[in-house]
Amino acid sequence: MGSQVGEQTIAFDNPPTIIGHGNIVGPKEGDGLLKEYFDKILEDTLWGEESWEKAESKILNAAINSAIDNANIAKNDIRYIFAGDLLNQLTASTFAIRDFKKPFFGLYGACSTMGESLILASMAVEGGFANYCVAATSSHFCGAEKQFRYPLEFGNQRPLTATYTVTGSGAVVVGNTGIGPKVTHVTPGKIVDLGVKDAMNMGAAMAPAAADTIIAHFKDTGRSAVDYDLIATGDLGMIGKKLTIELVGKAGYDLSDNYTDCGIEIFDNEKQDTHAGGSGCGCSAVTLTGYILKEMAKGTFNRILFIPTGALLSPSSSFQGESIPGIAHAVVIENSQE
Amino acid sequence: MGSQVGEQTIAFDNPPTIIGHGNIVGPKEGDGLLKEYFDKILEDTLWGEESWEKAESKILNAAINSAIDNANIAKNDIRYIFAGDLLNQLTASTFAIRDFKKPFFGLYGACSTMGESLILASMAVEGGFANYCVAATSSHFCGAEKQFRYPLEFGNQRPLTATYTVTGSGAVVVGNTGIGPKVTHVTPGKIVDLGVKDAMNMGAAMAPAAADTIIAHFKDTGRSAVDYDLIATGDLGMIGKKLTIELVGKAGYDLSDNYTDCGIEIFDNEKQDTHAGGSGCGCSAVTLTGYILKEMAKGTFNRILFIPTGALLSPSSSFQGESIPGIAHAVVIENSQE
Numbered sequence: 001m002g003s004q005v006g007e008q009t010i011a012f013d014n015p016p017t018i019i020g021h022g023n024i025v026g027p028k029e030g031d032g033l034l035k036e037y038f039d040k041i042l043e044d045t046l047w048g049e050e051s052w053e054k055a056e057s058k059i060l061n062a063a064i065n066s067a068i069d070n071a072n073i074a075k076n077d078i079r080y081i082f083a084g085d086l087l088n089q090l091t092a093s094t095f096a097i098r099d100f101k102k103p104f105f106g107l108y109g110a111c112s113t114m115g116e117s118l119i120l121a122s123m124a125v126e127g128g129f130a131n132y133c134v135a136a137t138s139s140h141f142c143g144a145e146k147q148f149r150y151p152l153e154f155g156n157q158r159p160l161t162a163t164y165t166v167t168g169s170g171a172v173v174v175g176n177t178g179i180g181p182k183v184t185h186v187t188p189g190k191i192v193d194l195g196v197k198d199a200m201n202m203g204a205a206m207a208p209a210a211a212d213t214i215i216a217h218f219k220d221t222g223r224s225a226v227d228y229d230l231i232a233t234g235d236l237g238m239i240g241k242k243l244t245i246e247l248v249g250k251a252g253y254d255l256s257d258n259y260t261d262c263g264i265e266i267f268d269n270e271k272q273d274t275h276a277g278g279s280g281c282g283c284s285a286v287t288l289t290g291y292i293l294k295e296m297a298k299g300t301f302n303r304i305l306f307i308p309t310g311a312l313l314s315p316s317s318s319f320q321g322e323s324i325p326g327i328a329h330a331v332v333i334e335n336s337q338e
Numbered sequence: 339m340g341s342q343v344g345e346q347t348i349a350f351d352n353p354p355t356i357i358g359h360g361n362i363v364g365p366k367e368g369d370g371l372l373k374e375y376f377d378k379i380l381e382d383t384l385w386g387e388e389s390w391e392k393a394e395s396k397i398l399n400a401a402i403n404s405a406i407d408n409a410n411i412a413k414n415d416i417r418y419i420f421a422g423d424l425l426n427q428l429t430a431s432t433f434a435i436r437d438f439k440k441p442f443f444g445l446y447g448a449c450s451t452m453g454e455s456l457i458l459a460s461m462a463v464e465g466g467f468a469n470y471c472v473a474a475t476s477s478h479f480c481g482a483e484k485q486f487r488y489p490l491e492f493g494n495q496r497p498l499t500a501t502y503t504v505t506g507s508g509a510v511v512v513g514n515t516g517i518g519p520k521v522t523h524v525t526p527g528k529i530v531d532l533g534v535k536d537a538m539n540m541g542a543a544m545a546p547a548a549a550d551t552i553i554a555h556f557k558d559t560g561r562s563a564v565d566y567d568l569i570a571t572g573d574l575g576m577i578g579k580k581l582t583i584e585l586v587g588k589a590g591y592d593l594s595d596n597y598t599d600c601g602i603e604i605f606d607n608e609k610q611d612t613h614a615g616g617s618g619c620g621c622s623a624v625t626l627t628g629y630i631l632k633e634m635a636k637g638t639f640n641r642i643l644f645i646p647t648g649a650l651l652s653p654s655s656s657f658q659g660e661s662i663p664g665i666a667h668a669v670v671i672e673n674s675q676e
Contacts, residue, residue, distance in 0.1 A: 084446065314427035316391060
């Protein structure tokens, strides 16, 4: 059973274990700052498929298979799959997961989906509803640009506040037995909307949600930044990170020492022309399953707070004058003390 | 704790209770066969808003508020909200739920979302992660036509195999204490795709998934149709219902006595020109929270099997030649024996 802690947080009495993880990224990500951490780097963004959408499905499918292999269990041991992506009607996930023939929970949390899927998979395992679940997500730069912004062929100039959608997928297997770091606490996030309307500045739109969830997590648990070796938001980029430090600081918590953002870690922004940083569901997913979990295995970090962040807009909602609500879900991952 | 039963099903040891429910429908639904069961019938599909999308958000927001009022708890007692809709990036849900200031899990299961949200809310409550959760969904005929088919102004002729998207929203409050029927078992469904490509015949595309989940539920639990007072799929309509009876029949289970489809119950198809029946996330949600739960309260039904069905396509996936995968999630609801 989980213990309810404060207004939003769950502390797991029998923390589920991340027994396997896998990821795949595109060529640009494979040329970035985390290139040594990725399991597979593609040579091109289509990977032999006819469309970016189909390529994204293939990438997500492969990342899930890679996580199951890494967990050293049989595909058939998986009971439920929790996944989502940015494409309309989650078609990247649908066509990726069709072949697994396992019950599927489709999730949409924009770029916070790795947090949402990890939370629900952990709840399913800790509640006794499943022994092994997959949590996964993906994004694709070309598909996301086409759907949310401009066709690539148009060659639009991107403002410096814009982030660059990561092409890639990350997946984990969460189990009730096995070896690996544990999911000890989760803090599902609220929708927070301070009225930002600039879809080319997602960092600013999402920062209030990131700050809200971090502050809620600290209040619920009585912890602060010093209790973590690393605090990593999802894909706020340079501008969103600065705002998050400021907003969390106003609540009396200092993030200046051990806080980073996956969107800053992944690209070499100056050399790679990625402006404010990386974004997309895949950004936090490949940074978690690449960099963070691999450094945890080495003991560089023993207790981390992972907070994927999402901007809950659609092109229609922006056309209709709506602001951009944000959401962020927090997950605590700890190396076992045994 | 939940007990895992067979390959897909969960039997809840402490079944969560549906302590409140609410719904709102549009004028056409309010003129249909279930008109006496709905909590509120709108006079027009815009409800004072400037766009169908904003109207759908308002409808979903009102349905959730109505369910919370019906549950006789305070808004602040709700811990988590599970919801989704058909609009790209779930904007109906996002803008509906923004004001609640409660953690939100965005779900996409196409028209199976009432099943997905009920399952996850029940798992959250039974696992001890929350005392009260909301499960909800919505759809809007005009918004769905615009997004998935043709603009209404185009006045296209709809084939007789097509269903009619319900304008409406249904919401329930699931709690660990309180009075109401209980969620005793859930059977989350797999993605099933037999290769149907006709987006104007969703019933045929979804029927194999409905049959797969019903058969899995029967196999897992050792039950059959006679164990239920009512079996109701989500929105298969006339054609999908016929196919489901046939497919489930081939597995040796007879559905001929007590099986209906919410898409057949809701409209007077001949008089209302709704062709194969009703569809959309709202179809099963308002039929559950209107007709089914109200008849359960009267004792007409004491144990029901509710199986919302979803077609996991997008306009892009159809344009790219993909078939239409289906999914269906089953939920058993029983009147308490006390």
